[in-house]
Amino acid sequence: MTGDAALDVTRLRAHYPALGDGRAWLDGAAGTQVPESVIEAVASTMRAGVANQGGVFPAARRADALVDAARRAFAAFAGAPDPDGVILGPTATALLARLAAALEPTWGPGDEIVVTEADHEADVAPWARAAARAGATLRTARLRADGALPTDAVTALIGPRTRLVAVTAASNLTGARVDVAAVAAAARAVGALSVVDGVHHAAYTPVDVCALGADLYATSAHKWAGPHVAALVAADPAVVAAIDPPRPAGAPASGPARFEQGTNPFPALAGVVAAVEHWAGMLPGGDDPHAGQRAAAAHTAALGSRLWAGLGELAHVRRYGPDGGPDVRTPVAAFRVVGWTPSDTVAALDAAGVNAWAGYAYAWGAAGALGVRDDGGLVRLSPNHYSRAWEVDRALDVVSDLAHRAR
CATH class of the missing domain: 3.90.1150.10 (Aspartate Aminotransferase, domain 1)
Incomplete structure (x- = not known):
């Protein structure tokens, strides 16, 4: 197909x-x-019963399997090669704030963080607060009068002291698209991390995080026929492995689970799997x-x-x-x-x-x-x-x- x-x-x-x-x-x-398949996946998970992860009994094993399946589903939807690069969370807003808290201790005076006027506040405010606390400089790319974000408005701000570039793939207010691949390439050239808000973008665009070149891509299933649950998807799991987020004592010390504070929403994760299956079957005979x-x-x-x-x-x-x-x-x-x-x-x-x-x-x-x-x-x-x-x-x-x- x-x-x-x-x-x-x-x-x-x-x-x-x-x-x-x-x-x-x-x-x-x-x-x-x-769709009905997502509704049924959520309801049937609740009917079957789940427990917290890590147990030896069936309900706990079901929870482990649901988390693994959700990682694979988000990876498949976003074109990521490895589910080990998928961080789950309640919303993209919460995940980006969590990521900012993890990166803040690695910044200091003289470092620069690039954000844009095009973005949802979820991909601006956490970086602005973290930069201010770390003593780093925040640089903001400006929109054109027609609401577009020119590529050079972002890339002109990227330099040897840039540590992170946060940019949207498409404005959730006006729909204006951004050349993410060019921005991500400029960030990579100076060793900066690129974080892309794809929440609006993923609803209208075939997603390939590797082609975009984004280090981390935020997406939320409720924008593409799934439940309210989100993910940060990495093109390379090594990006996730290199970040050390703050976490409670006894929390997982490796893998994307290090970022996932508290109990995962297991029924919603089942709905994500069903939503991706729905997209796979959107064309007759398709997979x-x-x-x-x-x-x-x-x-x-x-x-x-x-x-x-x-x-x-x-x-x-x-x-x-x-x-x-x-x-x-x-x-x-x-x-x-x-x-x-x-x-x-x-x-x-x-x-x-x-x-x-x-x-x-x-x-x-x-x-x-x-x-x-x-x-x-x-x-x-x-x-x-x-x-x-x-x-x-x-x-x-x-x-x-x-x-x-x-x-």
Whole structure:
């Protein structure tokens, strides 16, 4: 099965019980719905019973097996060669904060940490706090006026004292993509660690951490039809082995488990395995999650282009983010309606049966650079792998009609 096969969205949607309510689910950038197989995997794990890891009895052995299977699933989804490079955690935000705490003691005055205005605060604030405590210098790459992050805006800040470069693969506010491979290569050339926030990126793009060149790639399954559980995925397990995180006495002293404080969410991990299997079977007869990713990417790119172009035809709408095709932006559309606050706009969309978000989506730097941080942020619509054209058209009809309606 190749990635050239078209996605059968009608067949796909039949697996998602939440989608039967007739609403337009254009809110996937904040989290997707889950198929029945994921729901059943979570429920059946609870029914069978699990205990903490490390025991000799069946429930404990099931927990060990679930953790191993989840590592393999995340590795398969992200194109990583070895599950020993997969660190599990409750959210990408928590994992990045944990990583910052582990790296902070290795930095000192004169060292430099590079972050960007494009990123979710989860990939900015932990590094800023850690740099300040360590006496290191924080350097911030700035956005262009259209919301894009030029590669040289990041690479120009990377030098011999750079210790870490944190960058998003795609903005979760505007969808603007970043040339991660070029940034990671520049970081590697000076011996710096590259940490990529791929939480938004993975929902719309076939992921290959080795091709990206990222040392660590953050992804969260709730953005791609799984439960709320996340991972840091390394292209090379040696990167994980070289970091010594703070941990309680008696905690594992080697491997990715050193980072995983407390008991793992075993039912959610079972759901991750089921989610990756769902992607592998997204095309009839398929067994490769990347084939599913490629087919979904083509489908969402077409919907995203339809949405972006439709908004561009409305004189009372201002779009935010770079103009261009799927190589420039994900299918997310961020915009404002003249005379309408973002919150009032999403209320009108909700009344017409469209799920949408308003705000700055924790992209604090991007919202500031775009001038929308302090007055309501932006409206964000995001088609997903299970979305259909009528959902996009319904949203466009609502937004078009706002030009003629009083608030």
